[in-house]
Amino acid sequence: MAIMLPIMLMLLFTYVFGGAIDSSGDYVNYVVPGIILLCAGFGSSSTAVDVANDMTNGIIDRFQTMPIQSLSVVTGHVVASLARNLFATGVVFGVALLVGFRPTANVVEWIGAVIVITLFILTFTWLFAAIGLVAGSPTAASGYGFLLLFLPYLSSAFVPIDTMPAWLRGVANNQPMTPIIETIRGLLTGTPIDDRAWWAIGWCLLILCVSILWGLWAFRKKAGRR
Template structure:
């Protein structure tokens, strides 16, 4: 029951913060409009650019909501809220899990809005129901992994301001992947980085599922990266919370 209370509390905090709502839900849509309308004709990707870009922008939508989560986690630690939770006999697991689930719910809302706009812009997919279930599964795994890692970053930061800044690399990393253009079109060095960084196989898995042609060479690394990031974030968050609380 305490986990449900924490989820409700954290989700309401995000929903009531206009900046958080803009960054998490509206900013990915703005970026989609910018790339599809303004820059889409400049990229030669072999398909309609909106079809190519949508999977990468779905991942970007996950990343853009992480700053609010990290800031909220750190605020709980630095403003004495945790001591109040102790008096209320709220478990440590509920406090951390509440932030992760609230972050995941925000991600799902953002991605649903993004995909809706993508369809309005002409996005088409051959994915079956099973393919869409696969997309949903990857999105949830990514959201959980990113959520735990972000909670860990928020706990490790010294202040809410630095907690928000700590998530900037996660926001920038999709731009150095295959989200916007294929990795093979990038210059030497950057191309290799894009090919081997964690977000590229996740994006390619989403792209494959939406095209009804997922490749094991992408799916297996994507699942491994999600599991690894989630494990590191969870263990780091638990250890840091135990130390600070």
């Protein structure tokens, strides 16, 4: 689902809505950066359910009787999710090339885009892991994580912000997804980045630090460690 749903959305926006949004046929170059982040978000969201399941099925109590760090279970989920989502992102990107996406990035810009995408995946994987730790059940974790998946739709992922109502522009301009998407879009397709790269990195680092601290606190509280 983490791979197929973003691909289906990309095909939907490119071939069904793309002509109405951008009649020049260049809409695929606009929408792909947003689809990449959507792919990462869908993939990361499963971490919340996996972690919540581990916290409720007694496996943590079992690990506490063994000579290993129980927190390594959560860290393992994060590392596995990061690897899985990088692979899924690569698949989605390959499909994007097949439907007409034509990046203009040089080597340095490609490296920068990969770094930003990886940092984003790591950040939101830890955020979903923290949600899984505080959720009362896997079902609750799935519901809380699902709310975060709406953020890309309230950003510049699919349409320019200046086409939105005035009250919605303020939301879109001041949420984390927009600078991250605009940074990736600028690196891959040459659109202006301005100071958005710093905002993108700053948002990611802030959310990552808060998520790790939140996750450590929640784990110690639930696992009975002090």
